[in-house]
Amino acid sequence: GENVEQHPSTLSVQEGDSAVIKCTYSDSASNYFPWYKQELGKRPQLIIDIRSNVGEKKDQRIAVTLNKTAKHFSLHITETQPEDSAVYFCAASMGNSGYALNFGKGTSLLVTP
């Protein structure tokens, strides 16, 4: 399938700082971009998603931005807390069907007190 590149693979920040995770995709037909959080040993859970007709979306301390021209989107977490520590996955819808997702390889975020 088409690739979704995610950077960085690991990220360490101090509590209260901001964290930014970036993803690029190659399928120009992608129109849906979710972010999932996976705590150690747990299932992935959706934290925020965005459609291609929107450039930015916020939910409390979390925001996602999308640049469809450049084919990249980013997750921004402000005022980080230790409970934000987890692996974060970005994804892009696969092709025109919208029936499947291509996931990035994940970013391990560590928030230190």
Added chain:
Amino acid sequence: NAGVTQTPKFQVLKTGQSMTLQCAQDMNHEYMSWYRQDPGMGLRLIHYSVGAGITDQGEVPNGYNVSRSTTEDFPLRLLSAAPSQTSVYFCASSIGTANEKLFFGSGTQLSVL
């Protein structure tokens, strides 16, 4: 609601054995899918279904079969297990026919010796 239920949680197989991973959801979701998660590889789609009686292949379907006889159940069959199929398997469902806002099961950790 139990959400998405996967069984078993852990399984050890010998090369060549067959088995079925069970997945059931009680949310009346049309869309169900199976992903495998390997270290550093993110989540890769194996098979998906957009409704009872309809299934399709994902990115890595070889060695796996699925069926969708009811809306609730979406079992994944390993026909002849290989060490390369050692992985964590996640079943997911969503309310629409698309791949948005996936609800994941708790996962099955499979080891093939």
